[in-house]
Amino acid sequence: MGSSLSSQSENEGPKAIPPGPWNPLTILGISKSPSERLTDMSYHYGPVFSFRMIGAPLTVVLNNHRVIEEALIGNADAFPTRVTSPLRHQWGTRGRIFYSHGEDQVAIRQFVYHGLKVFQEGVLFVKVSEEARHLCDAFGKDDSPIEPTHLLTLASGNIMSILNFGKRYDYNDQNIIQLMESFDYLHLALDPTNPVHQFPWLYETFWYRKLKQSQEFVRDFIQDEIKEHRSHFDPDNPKDFIDLYLKRITKDDDLFLVERAWYTIKDVFSSSSNPTAAGLQWMIALICQHQDMQQKILEEVEAVIGLEKLPAFEDLHKMPFTHAFMKEILRYRTVVPFGTREVVRDVTINGYHIPKGSRVYLNYWAAERDPDLWHNPDQFMPERFLSSDGKTVLKHKHHIPLGIGHRDCMGQTMALMEMFLFGTNLLQKYHLKFSPDEPPPSLRGICGTVVVAEQFKLIATKRN
Structure with a gap:
């Protein structure tokens, strides 16, 4: 990654919050799509990273299958609903499928x-x-x-x-x-x-x-x-x-x-x-x-x-x-590059502490391009889903x-x-x-x- 992404100092021990950029505006880069930008950041900070905007809760991004599964399967009760920002609260959330x-x-x-x-x-x-x-x-x-x-x-x-x-x-x-x-x-x-x-x-x-x-x-x-x-x-x-x-x-x-x-x-x-x-x-x-x-x-x-x-x-x-x-x-x-979740209790993912009230982005785009799991992930290859015959x-x-x-x-x-x-x-x-x-x-x-x-x-x- 470029020099604009200077890392947060991490607290030692298993309760450290995930690392991330000092300048959160780096996520708004216009040269790439949001999915590509967040995926590039995962190569720099690892499969779990975070950022915080002024006046907003901590945002954590999960970027591979293992950490997404650890969150949504292993700790499902901590992530029961999608992010309900003030924008979505305008018309209410009760009765909504997603919130x-x-x-x-x-x-x-x-x-x-x-x-x-x-x-x-x-x-x-x-x-x-x-x-x-x-x-x-x-x-x-x-x-x-x-x-x-x-x-x-x-x-x-x-x-x-x-x-x-x-x-x-x-x-x-x-x-x-x-x-x-x-x-x-x-x-x-x-x-x-x-x-x-x-x-x-x-x-x-x-x-x-x-x-x-x-x-x-x-x-x-x-x-x-x-x-x-x-x-x-x-x-x-x-x-x-x-x-x-x-x-x-x-x-x-x-x-x-x-x-x-x-x-x-x-x-x-x-x-x-x-x-x-x-x-x-x-x-x-x-x-x-x-x-x-x-x-x-x-x-x-x-x-x-x-x-x-x-x-x-x-x-x-x-x-x-x-x-x-x-x-x-x-x-x-x-086609659905991201999921979002609100964190309703303190939880540890990949050894990092994610406090109650945080927002989590599930980066499915990155997970479907993990080079450790997919051979030549940027190539279109239907045969990866077929048996040898x-x-x-x-x-x-x-x-x-x-x-x-x-x-x-x-x-x-x-x-x-x-x-x-x-x-x-x-x-x-x-x-x-x-x-x-x-x-x-x-x-x-x-x-x-x-x-x-x-x-x-x-x-x-x-x-x-």
């Missing part, structure tokens, strides 16, 4: 898991397949280059709209466009190194006007949907998550309330739509970049599904290279792209379903390649709370 704890946390997560099970076993697969066909139609409107990241985001947004609101939107509908643009902005703007987390008064300044407008648009949009649902609510026939929430409300329960419903719906929507959209973007970008791998996936599609039959999610387990390709996407471009998909216990422990990502199955069904439907119909009239994208990614692909253009040529 509740104790009995509230159990009740909210049980509700969400039940809803996902109800819809995944019912209409969700059919709706994802239907949306895949709409996406194929959008790709094939003409022979000119198309910019796919926008379409993929809208397609993923429609799945969550069906799940939460009971409806899908046309890709030209300004409602879904503005909703997804607002979610996109929130996910990109609120990365862990954004100063607004440390200095929440910035939220009321003109620099954060767009952030505030995006937050308010999402809130108003969901509240309008809840109001509409209440006007024709049928408790015997819940068709989406809003109906399930309304049905869950009882006079004796002060957790599930109408005025809190939008919190839960927002969390359900955003926890899956943006990470899944990012995974879809990377899947299509990497299919275009690696034409040889596109051919291998196509060969599995032809052998297992054919070019006419509708793909089914269970087909994935008969297609080892395609499965490994998807797993490597989630490692190579860790290419017939079996390997499980790596160190592969944690969407989290670990009791608060890991609840939408993992849904994300894999969408990536597989959208990807195979597209490859049944089209050969995909980058537009020769545009410079090839860097595929470095844009990092916020998710890592999305830069916009690029491709040519979708219909298969004979």
Whole structure:
């Protein structure tokens, strides 16, 4: 690391706080993404380091699988909830999927898991397949280059709209466009190194006007949907998550309330739509970049599904290279680069003392690039998830792209379903390649709370 990172003097003994920079503003370097910057700092300070902003609690960053597992598995009770900064406290935290704890946390997560099970076993697969066909139609409107990241985001947004609101939107509908643009902005703007987390008064300044407008648009949009649902609510026939929430409300329960419903719906929507959209973007970008791998996936599609039959999610387990390709996407471009936790009791991690009240960043980006665990971690290599004969998909216990422990990502199955069904439907119909009239994208990614692909253009040529 450069000379700007002068280390804190460490107290001797096992109760020393983690080392870190004297000047915490070094984490705000603009030459690299937040995930890359914090990962570089881990090479200098070790797998556990810390920093402190004026007026803010100690922030500790965990940077490899071993220390993340030590925290979230070995000391799970010390890290029960995500960081609830003053910015997030503005609208309250009770009833939130990510910020509740104790009995509230159990009740909210049980509700969400039940809803996902109800819809995944019912209409969700059919709706994802239907949306895949709409996406194929959008790709094939003409022979000119198309910019796919926008379409993929809208397609993923429609799945969550069906799940939460009971409806899908046309890709030209300004409602879904503005909703997804607002979610996109929130996910990109609120990365862990954004100063607004440390200095929440910035939220009321003109620099954060767009952030505030995006937050308010999402809130108003969901509240309008809840109001509409209440006007024709049928408790015997819940068709989406809003109906399930309304049905869950009882006079004796002060957790599930109408005025809190939008919190839960927002969390359900955003926890899956943006990470899944990012995974879809990377899947299509990497299919275009690696034409040889596109051919291998196509060969599995032809052998297992054919070019006419509708793909089914269970087909994935008969297609080892395609499965490994998807797993490597989630490692190579860790779509959720960070997790956050609040520390509710003093705890020791890797021999360092982390006091109660600290904030912890879980650097999944660094963990998925640990050279001690991954050979050539900066290379895209699906074969790292395959047996030597290419017939079996390997499980790596160190592969944690969407989290670990009791608060890991609840939408993992849904994300894999969408990536597989959208990807195979597209490859049944089209050969995909980058537009020769545009410079090839860097595929470095844009990092916020998710890592999305830069916009690029491709040519979708219909298969004979």
